[in-house]
Amino acid sequence: MIGAGVGIAAAVTTAIIVAENNNGKKATPTPTPTPTPTPTPTPTPTPTPTPTPTPTPTPTPTPTPTPT
16 A cells, blocks of 8 residues: 555646646646738729710701702
8 A cells, every 4th residue: 555655646746746747736738829810811802994985966958958
């Protein structure tokens, strides 16, 4: 039973060493850096096509009646 007691004491000592740093204070875990989100590219708006103006038809001149 003496061997079992030594094993338990060693396990407790190991746990204390892991939980403390050199100054005797509890070790602060290093924070995992938050990944920077990749910016979503803004889509380029499609330009609205300028409508082609419909040409105004030239009126056909009325023929001048020939005097009889």
